[in-house]
């Protein structure tokens with residue numbers, strides 16, 4: 001009886017391994033480090049998918065992409081699916097698994113991998129490693145993706161699950177590692193990441209642009225591959241990191257084929273990750289008076305101050321909802337999205353998705369839904385003279401006109417027309433080249 005209970009417990013207690021904050025703008029990538037973890041345990045299988053979890057994108061002390069990684073390793077059981085290749089070895093995801101291997105040993109190996117690869121000389125790089133048989137509470141993920149979270153909160157979660165953990169330097173990486181373990185997906189996407197040979201790191205990437213376009217057209221379940229208007233390959237990063245490119249999709253099944261369609265530099269390894277990218281998990285619906293810095297919010301309001309283009313090409317306007325008024329911005333990097341925003345007039349009703357910047361306090365728009373367009377009458381001609389029928393001249397006094405022929409003076413009577421609007425009611429979003437990791441592109445909104 002006792003043995004049976006014990007084995008039953010063990011079958012669900014697969015060791016979870018989590019990592020965060022090992023990379024820097026100067027190089028490395030925590031996703032690569034996770035593939036090194038998988039490579040270092042050839043006797044262990046991946047249960048489910050490795051996870052790439054993005055956290056609150058607005059906090060000022062975040063690392064490069066603010067991604068935290070985790071994986072469940074054990075002895076695989078049930079159905080399996082190929083999810084990657086590392087050094088010629090095929091990696092499979094198993095639907096179920098049982099505990100295997102020594103947690104303490106696993107922990108020591110992962111710590112030494114972080115010590116080998118992490119960019120310790122960057123002051124913003126503060127790695128965290130967690131190995132646990134139990135997951136922290138789900139609420140920790142929702143806190144970490146939506147607001148700033150303290151290191152103390154993360155550590156008390158880890159203590160309550162009995163995890164083995166180690167934080168380096170200021171230990172902030174423990175927050176992301178804990179959040180990654182606590183994620184139970186409601187919405188999910190996938191990303192296949194291909195990595196470069198070591199000797200190529202830091203050198204320009206060779207990716208055939210046409211083949212990226214072909215892949216984008218052939219695989220409609222993928223997203224954010226290519227920006228057609230700005231001719232921008234969005235799948236590849238611009239840092240000296242080990243990533244060749246990453247292809248995002250709402251389903252994992254065709255990702256290997258999509259990857260084979262992209263031509264150029266040969267990859268050294270590739271891996272499919274389960275992710276919260278593109279889920280809008282960070283977004284919280286709020287009244288304007290309740291908005292705080294560093295949050296990502298959905299707010300509905302009426303345009304109060306009309307759009308104005310300021311130095312640098314940024315477009316700023318404000319909306320109010322009866323509880324407050326907030327400045328909203330479409331910054332220069334959002335390119336043609338600014339043309340949409342410039343069409344707004346006072347009285348239009350919009351719903352905005354965006355990140356809140358603290359200084360100056362501004363909502364940085366990622367997506368906009370135009371709910372109502374105000375009807376505005378604009379003058380197209382001065383009135384005609386009631387006596388001779390000629391067009392009258394403005395007197396300079398507001399609303400008064402005089403006929404040059406007859407000397408007659410009238411007030412009002414202009415010919416008016418409804419203002420022609422350059423936008424329609426409906427959804428608008430920033431272009432692919434300006435997309436943030438967690439933002440749901442309109443293309444996949446109905447699919448999640």
Ligand SMILES: [Zn+2]
Nearest residue numbers: 385388403406
């Ligand atoms: Zn007249």
